[in-house]
Amino acid sequence: MIQALFTDNYLEFEEFIEWYPASTEYHYELHNGTIVQMPKPKGKHSQIAGFLMTELTLEIRRLKLPYFFPKECLIKGDRFSGYEPDGIILDKNIIENEPLWEKQSTLLSGNAIQLIIEIVSGNWSDDYALKLDAYENLGIKEYWIVDYLGLGGRKFIGNPKQPTLTIYSLENGEYQSNQFRDNEVIKSTIFPELSLNTQQIFRGDL
Template identity: 65%
Template structure:
């Protein structure tokens, strides 16, 4: 849902978006090419899956003693007119000292600070498969998961017949290389090579 800018019909830049962003909001907002966009609220299975992945990945981070963490709120500034707020993001704590906007705004601008981004697919599936995929690849984010638990994505992304699919994109030699997991397959994550989650458990969110 596009939000009418408080600044009128003109496009707004990232700094104006951050200054506008309401505190303690029940909703998340993103800036898409100068337009404030209200994102679907995490509800039901969508929220359950995102929460489950946060818990499982936090446990793996702690188990392995990695210098990573999952913030409650985080916005990735992609350019002067865009910023995205992933469903789940894993940050490298050791690189936050190089992030000039982190302490003040919970904003990340460097791909080196990001270990993994996860988007759980909802009705706006094209944002995850097209818009954000292209942006995250351009930024060089090392790993990106699209958790399409209802099989909503277009045929060009998940094939036909459409079915629940988890796609892991890995940044290699300047491009994303996808690997897809369906049914009861165990996923393979470069960031967490010892992870033993399978798609059935992830799609159930428990």
Template identity: 55%
Template structure:
């Protein structure tokens, strides 16, 4: 295992340190390097399924967007850096993001149309830390795909159930709509998306 730096670090120090050939993924949370849980098979299959479905929608609707293989989100002014499971970038505005072409780093909310996190054991990061930072950046849409119902009851209700949460930025604040079971996922970015929660969750089986 590669040893993380022992003291709080800046975002630029984190990027310079990041091991290129490591089998692990890391994020920077307020100056602290965090080794991320290795995605399970179900987690990876759901993320891959969503990438395939959204790429189809992008082509079908001729949306000026693309899904990069790798990307780091840098919320300003915090010393943090996140690697989302899926991000849909805006082809029209990405050129204005100063660190994209050289480093695949996003610093402006206008660069992204949609960010997706598939929930793992570190669910509080998705529902609290990242949600607040994505909201502050002005990222217009954020999905939390909680296929195991791991999130806290304050986020997904009681009893806890597998839940698909769509956060839409309205007047600078996220408003959430939640979907379960046979519900069709309603997305402002992809209004014609014909996908149910069950279809997404079953993709991991």
């Protein structure tokens, strides 16, 4: 369950990272100045995240790209927001310019980010609206929403609702979306040779 931890005042991002516990069983995000407690991924959610991390890491190695897939990462969305995505791919050559990366695994800009993955299993509106806007404003090149249970609103995944993987690609500063369902092979601009279909991703298994 996602739980808001209300404070007397809106927190700014810098205050949030100072507050963030060094050791905790939860993930925390900052949504419009309010700390939100988020349970760590479990079950199928965790399986899909691990599967994508493995497959994309293999593709990075095969193509000898200067990218890596960190276990955890906190991103500054704006002055009052910060997010921990389910998956993120960073450029090794650019991450060196992030002043908080080595000590806090925290990014203050979107420059080093090649791809972000969010897996829908709770509050779907955060992934389809709040984070979509933030990642677009940060200039994140590609953003995947893996809605393996078909939880998103009908205006986002259609009617009737069904499991859907949406890939948002940045073009001229704005996201353009492509959706994949059934047994379709996904198409990524970051990994154009990747050969994964939606059923494999939704199962979290080849």
